[in-house]
Amino acid sequence: MWKVWKSRANDAWLFHTFHNAGGGFKKKTLVRESRAMDDRELYRQILGIQAPWQVQRVQLELNVGEIHVYLQHEEVDWVCSECGKTCRLYDHQPERRWRHLDTCQYKTILHAEPPRSDCSEHGPRQVRLPWAEPGSRFTMLMEAMAIEWLKQASQKAVAKQLHLSWDEIHGIMKRAVKRGLNRRKRENVAHIGVDEKSHRRGFKFLTLVNDLDRGRVLYIARDREQSSLDGFWATLNEEQLNHIQAVAIDMWDAYLNSLRKHLPDADSKIVFDKFHIAHHLGSALDRVRRKENKVLRTVGDHRLKGSRFKWLRNISTMKMKDRREFAQLRQQTLKTSRAWALKETAMHLFNYRYEGPARKHFSWWHRWAVRSRLEPIIKVAGMLKRRFENIITYLRHRITNAASESINAKIQWVKYTARGFRNMDNFIEAIYFHCGGLDLAPLPTQ
Numbered sequence: 001m002w003k004v005w006k007s008r009a010n011d012a013w014l015f016h017t018f019h020n021a022g023g024g025f026k027k028k029t030l031v032r033e034s035r036a037m038d039d040r041e042l043y044r045q046i047l048g049i050q051a052p053w054q055v056q057r058v059q060l061e062l063n064v065g066e067i068h069v070y071l072q073h074e075e076v077d078w079v080c081s082e083c084g085k086t087c088r089l090y091d092h093q094p095e096r097r098w099r100h101l102d103t104c105q106y107k108t109i110l111h112a113e114p115p116r117s118d119c120s121e122h123g124p125r126q127v128r129l130p131w132a133e134p135g136s137r138f139t140m141l142m143e144a145m146a147i148e149w150l151k152q153a154s155q156k157a158v159a160k161q162l163h164l165s166w167d168e169i170h171g172i173m174k175r176a177v178k179r180g181l182n183r184r185k186r187e188n189v190a191h192i193g194v195d196e197k198s199h200r201r202g203f204k205f206l207t208l209v210n211d212l213d214r215g216r217v218l219y220i221a222r223d224r225e226q227s228s229l230d231g232f233w234a235t236l237n238e239e240q241l242n243h244i245q246a247v248a249i250d251m252w253d254a255y256l257n258s259l260r261k262h263l264p265d266a267d268s269k270i271v272f273d274k275f276h277i278a279h280h281l282g283s284a285l286d287r288v289r290r291k292e293n294k295v296l297r298t299v300g301d302h303r304l305k306g307s308r309f310k311w312l313r314n315i316s317t318m319k320m321k322d323r324r325e326f327a328q329l330r331q332q333t334l335k336t337s338r339a340w341a342l343k344e345t346a347m348h349l350f351n352y353r354y355e356g357p358a359r360k361h362f363s364w365w366h367r368w369a370v371r372s373r374l375e376p377i378i379k380v381a382g383m384l385k386r387r388f389e390n391i392i393t394y395l396r397h398r399i400t401n402a403a404s405e406s407i408n409a410k411i412q413w414v415k416y417t418a419r420g421f422r423n424m425d426n427f428i429e430a431i432y433f434h435c436g437g438l439d440l441a442p443l444p445t446q
Helices: 039-047 140-150 155-162 166-183 226-233 238-243 253-262 274-297 308-312 320-330 335-351 355-370 375-386 402-418 424-435
Strands: 002-009 012-021 024-032 053-061 066-073 086-092 096-103 106-112 115-119 123-126 191-198 205-211 216-222 246-249 270-272
Touching: 039 053, 096 140, 140 155, 140 166, 155 166, 155 402, 166 424, 191 402, 205 226, 205 402, 205 424, 216 226, 216 424, 226 253, 246 253, 270 274, 274 308, 274 335, 274 375, 308 320, 320 335, 335 355, 335 375, 355 375, 402 424
Parallel strands: 066 106, 191 246, 246 270
Antiparallel strands: 002 012, 012 024, 053 066, 086 115, 096 106, 115 123, 191 205, 205 216
16 A cells, blocks of 8 residues: 655655555555745646746645646736737636646646737737637647547546546537638648548438548438438539539438539549449349348258358458359359359449440340349349449549548447437537548647
């Protein structure tokens, strides 16, 4: 058992540790403050306090494990926080407290009465404090550390480690996101991806617009309606709109209508995501397999039982043993084998370099698909033919929503570590925080 307290001798604080060893306490002096530097000067240097501010006094409260640092300022003129004009002092606000980084194991709390400037144009305005941002109850160093921890762990875990409430930690995150969005400059983005993300399973969706080149979220809106995406275009100027070269998207008509309404020459820039197309083909294949498996099992044939993922896997990722077993299965006379061959052959379209041969390949594949007598495949073939002009644009732009899927995986991690979000606004802020590529850190006032 360790016990710590202080005593005073020759105008210097002595910090002692008493260790319970063998039934008695053994005294060990840990630190003795140098008489050449008093506690006020020590904390002035630790906190980086500069004129006109100075440390008035330091109060150590060992019984509650806290160090209180009281600040005051010299008689000077102040700068208006609105216009930057030098003004005389108007008055002081009541004393406020700011949580700072811990000193050893002790909470460190700053106290000060924020001054207000008397601006002839804007009236009384609280001056900017060099250690904290307006409206915050934490110093900038404390917020910066909390932000770094939040990047790696949930809000609940960080709150527990820093002995803060969930609301206090969320306030730090919320201010960081607002700060990052305000700092984000207008940039030209060449390739964007439009995707959706569910808030909770079976509940409302979010619309996400992603920068595919830099792997970051640019814009988030509620729902997945045309109006959800319409709001994004309002954030761009004419130069940014004209700079967009291609948009990777699924086949959701609401998003397509928004693109065609706002994006110049949209039809030449819309690229239906090839992984979304592969998903449609894979779903059609699985429907064929399930129907055939049901028929075969009535006659005692269990060849397709438990084979779902074999048909949907990429052959190149299979081990040699699994590849040989799958080859024996798909070489049998099965409807599922034909559906698999149709799926694989359709995806060869994306290996072409030129549109002419690619169009011939699709035309040949489509004739094969509609004559396959496999209803799920025929249905997908019809959809792909209707959408073909925005499928073949892939050969011009060579973009996919793979970066969006990577962002979605990170969002899923955020949801998992938070155990879900009941509040949609909190979810949106968490996405911007982790996936927005924002400059989140607070900066000292110059």
